[in-house]
Amino acid sequence: MQLVLGSTSPYRKALLEKLGVEFICIAxxxxxxxxxxxxxxxxxxxxxxxxxxxxxxxxSTPSLVIGSDQVACLDGQIIGKPLTHAKAFAQLQQASGRLVRFYTGLCLYNSQSMESQIQVETFDVQFRPLTDQQIEAYLTKEAPYQCAGSFKSEGLGICLFEQLTGRDPNSLVGLPLIALVDMLHQAGLDPLA
Structure with a gap:
């Protein structure tokens, strides 16, 4: 069976490449x-x-398809991708000194059996207290407007945090690899084989 990543995200693609398995991407x-x-x-x-x-x-061929989705929450409210500088600035001001919880949904779907394995991983980000100047400098340098929570943890965004808490840091980027490896094993695919 072919392995398919149901995403066009370059970040998810880069994470899956870490496993050294062959796959294709489809939007x-x-x-x-x-x-x-x-x-x-x-x-x-x-x-x-x-x-x-x-x-x-x-x-067109039997496939194991990986689907993933992520949201960030502050005070129980979903904060999405900001898309604009002004919205990203407001999101980071709101997150300053506070905890943001990320929920990442993962599904491995077998197109032949039509069975799904589904799991949700959480990951907590404790933000440092941030000045408006720090927020502006960060946004100007990294422009994370397509990222939930208005940052890229794999880049300069790490400077915004006091602490990260969760089972798998890959979850924060959008593809929980530890859970995915478990699912792949259950589907008969061992990345180490």
């Missing part, structure tokens, strides 16, 4: 709008599965 066609009353973990779980299933329908 999912998924509406990412939250449903009324949906909790962050329910949202990312649903979207990870929807992305994997969407991509599986595009595959």
């Amino acid at each position: 999912p066609d998924t509406d990412e709008t939250a449903m009324a009353g949906e909790t962050p973990d329910m949202l990312v779980s649903r979207l990870a599965r929807a992305k994997a299933e969407s991509v599986a329908h595009q595959c």
Whole structure:
């Protein structure tokens, strides 16, 4: 079976490349709008599965499809990708000195059996108290406007944090590799074989 990453994210692609397995990338066609009353973990779980299933329908050969989705939450409220400098600035001001929890949904979908393995990983980021000048300097240097929470932890964003807490730091970038390796093993694929 071919392995397919249901994402066009260069960050998720780079993470999956760490495992040394052959895979292809296909863009999912998924509406990412939250449903009324949906909790962050329910949202990312649903979207990870929807992305994997969407991509599986595009595959002409039996495939194991990886779907992933992530949201950041502050005070229980989802904060999305800022898309603009002004929104990123406001997000980082709000996060200054506070804890932001990331929820990353992961799905491994077998297109042959139509079975899914789904898991949600959480990862906590404790922000340093930040000045407006620090926020402006960070945004000017890294422009993380397509990133949930307005930062890139794999880059200069690490300067914004006091502490990171979670099982797998890859979750923060958008693809929890520890959970994925477990799922791949269950599907009969061992990256170390």
